[in-house]
Amino acid sequence: MIRIAICDDEKHMCDHIRAMASDFFRKKNRDIQLRTFLSGEELLNYGGQIDILFLDIQMKGMDGLETARKLRADRFRGCLIFITVLKEMVFQSFEVQAYDYLVKPVDEKQFEKTMERCFDSMQNAGEDSLLVQKGYEGRIIPKDEIVFCEVIDRKIYLNLASGEVVDYYERIETLEVKLDSHFFRCHRSYLINLKHLKGYKNGTACMDNGKEVPVSRLRSREFSGIVLQYMKDM
Numbered sequence: 001m002i003r004i005a006i007c008d009d010e011k012h013m014c015d016h017i018r019a020m021a022s023d024f025f026r027k028k029n030r031d032i033q034l035r036t037f038l039s040g041e042e043l044l045n046y047g048g049q050i051d052i053l054f055l056d057i058q059m060k061g062m063d064g065l066e067t068a069r070k071l072r073a074d075r076f077r078g079c080l081i082f083i084t085v086l087k088e089m090v091f092q093s094f095e096v097q098a099y100d101y102l103v104k105p106v107d108e109k110q111f112e113k114t115m116e117r118c119f120d121s122m123q124n125a126g127e128d129s130l131l132v133q134k135g136y137e138g139r140i141i142p143k144d145e146i147v148f149c150e151v152i153d154r155k156i157y158l159n160l161a162s163g164e165v166v167d168y169y170e171r172i173e174t175l176e177v178k179l180d181s182h183f184f185r186c187h188r189s190y191l192i193n194l195k196h197l198k199g200y201k202n203g204t205a206c207m208d209n210g211k212e213v214p215v216s217r218l219r220s221r222e223f224s225g226i227v228l229q230y231m232k233d234m
Helices: 011-027 040-044 064-073 087-096 108-123 172-178 217-233
Strands: 002-007 032-037 052-056 079-084 100-103 129-134 137-142 146-152 155-160 165-169 183-187 190-193 197-201 204-207 212-214
Touching: 002 011, 002 040, 011 032, 011 052, 011 108, 032 040, 040 064, 052 064, 064 079, 064 087, 079 108, 100 108, 129 165, 146 172, 146 204, 172 183, 172 190, 183 212, 183 217, 190 212, 197 217
Parallel strands: 002 032, 002 052, 052 079, 079 100
Antiparallel strands: 129 137, 146 155, 146 190, 155 165, 183 190, 197 204, 204 212
16 A cells, blocks of 8 residues: 655645645555645644655645655655745755656646656665565565564564554565575574674674664674675675
């Protein structure tokens, strides 16, 4: 399921984007969850996952750029598409890593062109991201955001840099194959991301989120070699 949010202080614009987004993903046979917000403050108070965000730049109260800055500072990594009446405003959007912008009034062809590119980039996110399937829902997680993975009773727990822990059912052997060379199986129950490794002492890997992960005696020698090679390649 793709989670979409629309934030615009004009209700008719929210309804217009909602209708076009629903139609676009219906043609793609993809399920979506769609929420609308009438202010930046309302959006910031929402704590749920957002994969695609349509955000009006010029709003009463907190404008779209300030809202986007706060979202990015809070580790929002979704696809950000600005809605604006002024093309000149788009030059300020680079600082918040906007994917694209739509100029009001938003016509269907302009919308579909942007969404085709956005959808394709989400489909091709596999190399740098991990698709986690939990029940009937899927979530794309950037691999760099994963600090370490732990398996407990057939369930994987992904410890993310944000402090969030995502759990789902999968064998750790299967997960190991999906991850890249930055990850090391330091224990039968743990995979760590070397990009988040802060130190190593007394059979324990110290991660940059303050957590400690055990390194088994059988893998300690290989681990030392892997860390040295990783530092050499940086």
